[in-house]
Amino acid sequence: MLSIELAQPQDSSALADVQKRTFDEDARRYQNKEEDGPPGYDSVTWQAEQMNKSHYYKFLKGSQIIGGMIIIPVSEEECHLGRIFIDPLYQNQGLGHEAFHFLYASYPAAKKWTLDTPSWAVRNHYFYQKHGFVRTGEIQDIENNESIWEYERITAE
Numbered sequence: 001m002l003s004i005e006l007a008q009p010q011d012s013s014a015l016a017d018v019q020k021r022t023f024d025e026d027a028r029r030y031q032n033k034e035e036d037g038p039p040g041y042d043s044v045t046w047q048a049e050q051m052n053k054s055h056y057y058k059f060l061k062g063s064q065i066i067g068g069m070i071i072i073p074v075s076e077e078e079c080h081l082g083r084i085f086i087d088p089l090y091q092n093q094g095l096g097h098e099a100f101h102f103l104y105a106s107y108p109a110a111k112k113w114t115l116d117t118p119s120w121a122v123r124n125h126y127f128y129q130k131h132g133f134v135r136t137g138e139i140q141d142i143e144n145n146e147s148i149w150e151y152e153r154i155t156a157e
Contacts, residue, residue: 111155
């Protein structure tokens, strides 16, 4: 079973390590790159900064941090999922589903959820669509020579 708690500054190093493993594994699998991830994914300082700017949760198996997610409330009825990640050793065990159940239960007033993910992240697309997200747009990231797909999920009142 997955435990989910608000991350604390002392978790920053472990969260950076897990993100690095997670995103680098995707880069190897889908891009033929040894390393690649979103801004700050491997930075301890960036993790701590996000804890001050947003709602940063850590995923625990026992006392071990195995992932996390960053929620950015836009308004009472809208939230943006800034990031979600689970260590590759713990993927495909239903933990992402548990995280989404936690998310929706913890933010019941949020009727609209948004997120974005790279176009090459095929497993992400399937996962988000399975949880009710619909692709709404595409942003060209010229700097990284890729496109980012935007998704949203709207719940009925």
